[in-house]
Amino acid sequence: MFSASSEHQHVRYNPLKDEWVLVSPHRCLRPWSGQTETAPDDQPPDPLNPLLPGATRSSGQRNPVYTSTYVFPNDFPALLERVPDPPPSDHPLFRSSAAKGTCRVMCFHPDSTMTIPLMTVDEILAVVNEWVNQLKELGRKYTWVQIFENKGAIMGCSNPHPHCQIWASSYLPNEPRVKERCQKEYFIKFKRPMLLDYLKEEMIKKERIVILNAEWVALVPYWAVWPYETMLLPINGKPQRMTDLTDEQKRSLAEIMKQLNIKYDNLFKCSFPYSMGFHGAPTGPSAAPGDSPHWLLHAIYLPPLLRSATVKKFMVGYEMLAQSQRDLTPEQAAQKLRECDDVHYKAKK
């Protein structure tokens, strides 16, 4: 089933980011004697956890006794709403620019031990609905609203309580800026959205598909950089932003998120760490529904683990200075994830 290109070292092109990745499947044989991580499991619940319903946070603010999702301003925001503008730049090599924004934290559930794969579909749907609300509200003012989840201590997440962050900014950050450019160029050239063409091919090829449900597909992108990186794509219609999703697409998204996370947890029998987030068309005061036909909304999961719950892929030296490199191929990763059980390993005990 795998083509020859999967078996031998080669580079692959990422058309969304105009970047290449080095794929070296023969390197899976390499032994590992370097740093290992603490298995990302079951920290004992902290009764002083500031994210709990009714808890007092470091700002002195007290959380309500919330029962579903709960959104509050980040107490240590990287982006503030009101700051003086920097002076105009006087040299092309020393350019700075104003940056305004706001940072919020969103708890998924009142229970600290409830991660996405353990939550019910209705509970995850409440999260999706709140994301749509947040995007609607913040998108009116800000050019970019980044919804993202850092999960696990290995991903710099300082609190195991299930939560995500929302950082909204007056500027279009690097990653979406590049995706905006690449999708636009493709659209001008081929008159179709890049990711719609990509999706069509993947649905035929099938070898990188992990899960398919009524409205979404979870696949390992052809150009994936992280060992078990995946992408969620809507298979019906062309939603450009989360705010374009139909009720069916929202419920189906909750379902595929749960299914994918169960497989992730089962892969190495641990609460699988990752950073994940959504990318859709830019927002802001001048944005309007349907104004970005070159865009297709998608989510990406970037998990660091490579071989086990304690051995991660280090993106260092060569990756930082030259180019990303991966050992197992995207097709091999997709197959391993497909083979993972659909029932959570903890539910089986």
Add this chain to the structure above:
Amino acid sequence: MFSASSEHQHVRYNPLKDEWVLVSPHRCLRPWSGQTETAPDDQPPDPLNPLLPGATRSSGQRNPVYTSTYVFPNDFPALLERVPDPPPSDHPLFRSSAAKGTCRVMCFHPDSTMTIPLMTVDEILAVVNEWVNQLKELGRKYTWVQIFENKGAIMGCSNPHPHCQIWASSYLPNEPRVKERCQKEYFIKFKRPMLLDYLKEEMIKKERIVILNAEWVALVPYWAVWPYETMLLPINGKPQRMTDLTDEQKRSLAEIMKQLNIKYDNLFKCSFPYSMGFHGAPTGPSAAPGDSPHWLLHAIYLPPLLRSATVKKFMVGYEMLAQSQRDLTPEQAAQKLRECDDVHYKAKK
């Protein structure tokens, strides 16, 4: 001394990479309760260390009883010289391409406890000279020769013995490809090498300079992403590649590497982890001295530590999905490094 742009949140432009970084100095106040690392110190010497003189490596090969530097082929190379080419790509969204190359390991010193800041200038000079030899040899055949050092377990380095790696490839990797394009565009527009103009300004502004010696400057770039990121730039002449360096520049490079690494170790009183490497004009069969006037050779140091020997900066969530973000400003980082002692903390005992 600091301009207003340094005190308040703003974004800065990196003209070498055509990217922005979010600078949020107010965020230095954030407490840290997340994952901490093991202090990167003094692992006990391993008598079976495969990098030692006379040791047998996992390939069954035996190292000579080397007394200075020692280069050998990586036993688990990510790049092989002879692999079948992938089939031609049949779709613009599924592009792969042939990749050939070779990976070498270079020990800096026979003694496992001898890191760069503890080595003598003559010993470091031997390393620099060997880098030049390697670049000369591999650069005849390969388009890109990436010399890089991953230092410390936190940087995925599985062996504390002082060593670096050299990965040479038939393709121009992402990072140098972008730097090639940006420097070329600047050169066409302004008729001068970008980094020469940049250097000139930094020598006047002074606020980001950490060390200056007869031939090199170590500075925190205006657009630095990592908390204590630095760049080494040659201040005389316009060397485009390591092979262009004069004897004075080579010795001076050994000196500034030692000086910078002493400051790094003294900052948090630990063997300071980082990835570092060199970027110069591309090589290959058609390259010739002086053919890339838009280039200026430079080294970059990318260290992960933020607050102490055990608390690093996590480049996760927002950074992966949107844009790099830093807390302390490059000017503050440069000042802290300048204030670090010039005598290694271990030498003082």
